[in-house]
Amino acid sequence: MDATLPKARTAGLLVTHMDSGETVVYDRTRDQVHCLNPTVAFIWAACDGVTPVAKVAADLHRRHGLPPDERVVALGLQELQQAQLLDGEGAWAGVSRRQLLTRLSLGAAAAALLPVVASVVAPTPAEAGTGLPPGASCTSGYQCLSGICVGGVCA
Secondary structure, eight states: OOOBOOBBOOTTEEEEEOTTSOEEEEETTTTEEEEEOHHHHHHHHHOBSSSBHHHHHHHHHHHHOOOOOHHHHHHHHHHHHHTTOBSSOOSOTTOOHHHHHHHTTOOHHHHTTSOOEEEEEOOOHHHHOOSBOTTOBOSSGGGBSSSOEETTEEO
16 A cells, blocks of 8 residues: 555644543534544544655554554544545545454454544534523523523523
8 A cells, every 4th residue: 555644634623632642523513523542543643645654554563562554554544534534535445443353363452452533423502501491490590501581481
């Protein structure tokens, strides 16, 4: 695979790097939150559009002990592409986690290091609220989602 990494998408994202090595990405345009495990976070950080996949595979081997196999990087790129965290389209599909585990003879500990992006849809502020909806009986504005209680009814 004589390929270079694509560019990481940065527009519309809030990124937090955790002490654990994980990276949490909030996609403001899609209201999604993605948690990148340390391996895929490393791959995403390397996505500059010029770095060869082979170099990242070798760096992953040195840093995380994974086999220096470009298919590990391709799996990470596939996960990032599915999460829409890469600019443009790529041909990274078709790499199976199960196939990698079998072909690379990885044990359980190494399997846990394979790239993983866990994604959830973030609720809107109103959906995340625990207050009463408009029209509900109230005694204080603190009880209402709107923060307004008029005449014992949430506005």
